[in-house]
Amino acid sequence: MQNHTNKKQPNNPLHGMKLLTILELLVDHYGWEELANKISINCFKNDPSIKSSLKFLRKTPWARDKVEQLYLELNRKIG
Template sequence: MESQPNNPLHGVKLATILEKLEVHYGWDGLADRININCFKSEPSIKSSLKFLRRTPWAREKVERLYLRTDFE
């Protein structure tokens, strides 16, 4: 496995990213910030992970929001 010292997401699982964002913003807040149906229509961690793993552009938006969010 290659070392990625300049990648702030290295070692962070998508599930962890999504869980932290959901706790911080809630599903409605996520839907306001990222306009995708998995956050609007009967949202769940499981269904959102399935969609984000198959949809690179949506995953990129979620990762960017995670990096911009101050969780403190």
């Protein structure tokens, strides 16, 4: 029998969430300056934009993990 855990992840709050959506929610909530204070990466500090941040986060797993963790923390607070 095959394992189908990758198809449905009911306990994973990130399942089905696009990085774009996560980033937009964080920017709307914190703003770029506060986001840069919480996650110290240049794409949030210097001339930040959704497009440049997405490009960086998609190729930098450790930074993406930090963004996802911050989203999860925010989700728990306002949930």
